[in-house]
Amino acid sequence: QKEVEQNSGPLSVPEGAIASLNCTYSDRGSQSFFWYRQYSGKSPELIMFIYSNGDKEDGRFTAQLNKASQYVSLLIRDSQPSDSATYLCAVKGFGNEKLTFGTGTRLTIIP
Amino acid sequence: DTAVSQTPKYLVTQMGNDKSIKCEQNLGHDTMYWYKQDSKKFLKIMFSYNNKELIINETVPNRFSPKSPDKAHLNLHINSLELGDSAVYFCASSPTGVGGYTFGSGTRLTVV
Numbered sequence: 001q002k003e004v005e006q007n008s009g010p011l012s013v014p015e016g017a018i019a020s021l022n023c024t025y026s027d028r029g030s031q032s033f034f035w036y037r038q039y040s041g042k043s044p045e046l047i048m049f050i051y052s053n054g055d056k057e058d059g060r061f062t063a064q065l066n067k068a069s070q071y072v073s074l075l076i077r078d079s080q081p082s083d084s085a086t087y088l089c090a091v092k093g094f095g096n097e098k099l100t101f102g103t104g105t106r107l108t109i110i111p
Numbered sequence: 112d113t114a115v116s117q118t119p120k121y122l123v124t125q126m127g128n129d130k131s132i133k134c135e136q137n138l139g140h141d142t143m144y145w146y147k148q149d150s151k152k153f154l155k156i157m158f159s160y161n162n163k164e165l166i167i168n169e170t171v172p173n174r175f176s177p178k179s180p181d182k183a184h185l186n187l188h189i190n191s192l193e194l195g196d197s198a199v200y201f202c203a204s205s206p207t208g209v210g211g212y213t214f215g216s217g218t219r220l221t222v223v
Contacts, residue, residue: 034211043201043214044154086152090211097142097205098167099212101154 003027004091006102015111019076023089023102026070033065033072034099036088044088048074079109114138117202117215124192125223132187132218134202141207142166143185145177148199148217160185161207192222 005024013019021035032051036044050056050063050072062075072091076083089102115136124130136143144167145157159167160179174190185202199219203212 046211103153
């Protein structure tokens with residue numbers, strides 16, 4: 001079983017709709033959870049992080065964490081063509097500096 | 112500009128050669144990392160240094176040797192390059208304990 005799993009996609013969403021990206025992780029001791037966006041040929045950039053169960057909102061982005069189900073998601077409201085990218089889920093364990101990444105979900109926003 | 116900077120951005124070299132990639136951060140972070148991103152875009156950690164000390168050393172061939180002269184710099188030297196070493200190598204840094212990483216712009220290594 002992979003440590004961090006994501007559906008590789010591609011996920012196609014019409015412009016203006018909600019894009020929903022999902023991630024599961026295997027280590028129950030994981031403490032913090034991150035979403036990165038990576039445009040083709042560019043480096044990953046941090047969008048959001050979440051530590052506690054529940055929802056965390058930042059502009060058009062909402063991260064959701066359910067530690068009991070070992071599940072993290074990212075919702076993008078009012079999707080824009082500029083949101084088209086690969087989204088990487090990453091997980092950090094307790095007392096461990098290592099970020100373990102999923103394989104990423106490629107998102108395409110259709111105008 | 113505050114950032115993580117890597118050089119070179121592109122590196123094309125022949126099998127068997129030795130090459131180095133340099134990384135510097137001016138963010139004041141204590142911890143630096145090297146990640147490898149393969150052709151399927153999977154990011155895998157190679158090494159991590161905290162304040163010049165090696166703290167993470169994943170299963171990486173001995174041909175790869177990191178070096179951290181101070182906490183703002185982490186270089187990667189690769190001996191006897193092989194075709195399978197072709198990938199994008201990312202340097203990153205983070206504050207200790209909390210927060211995510213800030214990545215450099217990457218070095219695309221092509222071994223021919």
